Amino acid sequence: xxxxxxxVVLAAAFAGMLFAPVFxxxxxxxxxxxxxxxxxxxxxACGRFSVVDxxxxxxxxxxxxxxxxxxxxxxxxxGLPTGATLRALTDGAGDSWRLVLQSTWPARPDPALLLFxxxxxxxxxxxxxxxxxxxxxxxxxxxxxxALVALSQLYFSPAPGPATLAALAYAxxxxxxxxEGPAVRVVPAAVTAVVAAVAAAFVLPSGPARYSLARDQxxxxxxxxxxxxxxxxxxxxxxxxxxxxxxxxxxxxxRWPVVVLEDFDxxxxxxxxxxxxxxxxxxxxxAVTVPAVERTATIELAAGEGPWxxxxxxxxxxxxxxxxxxxxxxxxxxxxxxxxxxxDLSWWQPxxxxxxxxxxxxxxDAPGGLxxxxxxxxxxxxxxxxxxxxxxxxxxxxVALEKWFRDNHDVAIGRDLPAGHAWPQxxxxxxxxxxxxxxxxxxxxxxxxxxxxxxxxxxxGYRMPAQADPDGFVTVRNGDALVWPEVAVRDVGWVPLxxxxxxxxxxxxxxxxxxxxxxxxRQTLPAPGDLRDPPxxxxxxxxxxxxxxxxxPALLVLPVVPLVGWPLAVPLAWSVRSWRRRxxxxxxxxxxxxxxxxxxxxAYGVPVSTGMTVRDLGTxxxxxxxxxxxxxxxxxxxxxxxxxxxxxxxxxQHAAQAWSIVRAVRRGLARTGRRRWLRALLDHRGLRRPx
Numbered sequence: 001x002x003x004x005x006x007x008v009v010l011a012a013a014f015a016g017m018l019f020a021p022v023f024x025x026x027x028x029x030x031x032x033x034x035x036x037x038x039x040x041x042x043x044x045a046c047g048r049f050s051v052v053d054x055x056x057x058x059x060x061x062x063x064x065x066x067x068x069x070x071x072x073x074x075x076x077x078x079g080l081p082t083g084a085t086l087r088a089l090t091d092g093a094g095d096s097w098r099l100v101l102q103s104t105w106p107a108r109p110d111p112a113l114l115l116f117x118x119x120x121x122x123x124x125x126x127x128x129x130x131x132x133x134x135x136x137x138x139x140x141x142x143x144x145x146x147a148l149v150a151l152s153q154l155y156f157s158p159a160p161g162p163a164t165l166a167a168l169a170y171a172x173x174x175x176x177x178x179x180e181g182p183a184v185r186v187v188p189a190a191v192t193a194v195v196a197a198v199a200a201a202f203v204l205p206s207g208p209a210r211y212s213l214a215r216d217q218x219x220x221x222x223x224x225x226x227x228x229x230x231x232x233x234x235x236x237x238x239x240x241x242x243x244x245x246x247x248x249x250x251x252x253x254x255r256w257p258v259v260v261l262e263d264f265d266x267x268x269x270x271x272x273x274x275x276x277x278x279x280x281x282x283x284x285x286x287a288v289t290v291p292a293v294e295r296t297a298t299i300e301l302a303a304g305e306g307p308w309x310x311x312x313x314x315x316x317x318x319x320x321x322x323x324x325x326x327x328x329x330x331x332x333x334x335x336x337x338x339x340x341x342x343x344d345l346s347w348w349q350p351x352x353x354x355x356x357x358x359x360x361x362x363x364x365d366a367p368g369g370l371x372x373x374x375x376x377x378x379x380x381x382x383x384x385x386x387x388x389x390x391x392x393x394x395x396x397x398x399v400a401l402e403k404w405f406r407d408n409h410d411v412a413i414g415r416d417l418p419a420g421h422a423w424p425q426x427x428x429x430x431x432x433x434x435x436x437x438x439x440x441x442x443x444x445x446x447x448x449x450x451x452x453x454x455x456x457x458x459x460x461g462y463r464m465p466a467q468a469d470p471d472g473f474v475t476v477r478n479g480d481a482l483v484w485p486e487v488a489v490r491d492v493g494w495v496p497l498x499x500x501x502x503x504x505x506x507x508x509x510x511x512x513x514x515x516x517x518x519x520x521x522r523q524t525l526p527a528p529g530d531l532r533d534p535p536x537x538x539x540x541x542x543x544x545x546x547x548x549x550x551x552x553p554a555l556l557v558l559p560v561v562p563l564v565g566w567p568l569a570v571p572l573a574w575s576v577r578s579w580r581r582r583x584x585x586x587x588x589x590x591x592x593x594x595x596x597x598x599x600x601x602x603a604y605g606v607p608v609s610t611g612m613t614v615r616d617l618g619t620x621x622x623x624x625x626x627x628x629x630x631x632x633x634x635x636x637x638x639x640x641x642x643x644x645x646x647x648x649x650x651x652x653q654h655a656a657q658a659w660s661i662v663r664a665v666r667r668g669l670a671r672t673g674r675r676r677w678l679r680a681l682l683d684h685r686g687l688r689r690p691x
Contacts, residue, residue, distance in 0.1 A: 287363055
């Protein structure tokens with residue numbers, strides 16, 4: 001029975017260690033191992049001294065006391081529990097599991113977050129021990145630890161390889177329950193467990209977990225209404241000498257982001273990401289595949305400032321504060337009072353080559369980069385294409401758009417500063433006054449970039465002054481307030497740009513950061529008028545952009561089909577060709593959606609020529625359908641540009657989006673009238689190549 005008891009307790013402890021991806025192995029070893037050892041010793045002692053009736057109570061008390069001594073030691077007085085200990089146990093049992101789900105992982109190993117894991121291990125070990133001693137069959141004793149294993153998978157589901165090793169280890173612990181019977185019973189059980197674990201590695205899907213408890217959780221924001229730093233820019237520039245924060249040990253940083261804004265409805269810019277509690281360490285974003293080095297600086301926030309904290313694009317840790325973080329944006333928000341706090345911020349700084357950046361493709365999959373921009377004034381949409389001389393989306397095109405702003409618009413200075421960032425103010429800035437602060441420059445840049453298919457977002461923060469104080473700190477003031485755009489570059493992440501040309505006016509060194517890298521890449525690029533789109537290699541076989549999908553078998557059958565079969569043959573031919581276009585690999589699936597919309601419009605009488613772009617197609621379609629359908633066609637144009645010119649094959653979700661637009665266009669055309677719809681359905685001319 002001793003071996004079986006040890007197996008049950010160790011199975012519970014092993015189940016608790018499966019939370020290692022959430023907290024880290026080192027953070028769980030003592031909080032899980034010590035209570036498990038205390039329970040095992042107590043159960044064995046009860047058996048030795050025949051204290052069977054009190055065994056569950058004593059084991060539970062021993063486990064909880066071990067949790068107190070390892071996790072809640074600071075609430076005790078020389079190791080003795082206090083009222084604070086009881087309150088911490090109660091609060092942790094009820095809230096710690098939820099707080100972990102609201103945190104980035106690995107989470108901080110604080111008692112308020114960690115406590116639920118050792119408590120569940122204690123509960124599983126005690127229940128498993130009682131089932132082992134009270135039931136005739138030993139295997140039900142594994143049910144409590146197995147339930148804990150299932151809960152750990154709802155937090156974090158490992159890849160098939162580590163999952164296989166974990167299953168084998170758990171099976172080995174479970175096999176100890178059979179050790180005290182005939183030895184022959186152990187061999188079949190062990191073989192079955194090994195085969196099942198290895199088979200699971202090949203049968204189970206290898207992609208990310210389809211469900212996690214953390215997916216639907218976010219940290220609650222402060223009850224008081226938050227003011228957007230974007231709305232404060234003009235007011236801060238009007239009081240330029242007021243200190244905001246001080247920085248030390250950041251000599252090659254040229255700007256400090258405070259908040260990232262992604263959603264724009266034509267009036268307001270708002271953050272799009274959910275906030276979580278910043279855990280022990282936050283890794284760089286998945287979009288960063290180049291090497292990244294860790295940097296650290298000390299920041300002192302002035303009294304009355306906050307709750308937004310100065311940060312960097314890829315924060316790693318914040319010592320001295322416990323902020324909330326928007327993982328994909330890097331924005332830090334302090335739930336409580338922020339003024340006067342001092343913290344050490346560590347962040348990841350990507351390293352890349354300027355020449356590689358100059359030739360880089362944009363990253364259309366970057367979260368939030370192509371979010372909506374409201375209803376665009378028609379004259380502004382035409383202005384976007386002219387600003388970059390019709391070039392396709394790329395980092396070089398993003399720099400060309402930046403230079404267009406520098407050459408054609410002036411930075412406002414003095415007392416009468418423009419304010420506002422909605423479409424009325426941006427239209428006035430772009431077309432009439434051509435004068436604005438960084439607020440108008442950056443907001444207009446992001447809007448035009450998204451029109452062109454360049455993923456971009458708006459960042460509010462401060463430029464870094466060059467002059468240091470006598471104590472080594474650098475004081476950042478209201479007059480350093482700055483708004484700038486960032487564009488998503490494949491493999492590098494979000495790269496800051498400077499359409500005003502004034503991010504480093506104060507003399508701050510660009511150094512090795514992405515802003516400095518962008519400046520060096522900027523020097524290697526030709527003039528915007530000399531930019532040329534890279535040639536597009538024609539895909540082989542069915543991926544070619546021309547219409548190769550004519551269903552010849554169906555056309556051979558048509559001459560012998562009776563006249564009454566015509567209403568069946570033509571719609572069938574449409575369906576077959578549509579199916580073949582959807583099945584194309586890579587970018588050709590998106591191009592196939594474009595061809596499908598083009599041919600559907602031809603069937604409705606829209607004149608189509610071989611040189612028309614998707615946007616030209618949308619303009620021509622306005623004669624036969626409504627504005628909503630035209631807008632869907634223009635959305636398809638952005639996806640086609642990304643598929644042809646982003647430098648990589650689009651993700652499956654882009655092909656799905658393109659074909660969802662096809663369905664929306666077909667519904668819009670059907671609303672033009674039943675008679676017209678029937679005529680288009682039976683029109684065979686759309687099955688031929690245009691022209």
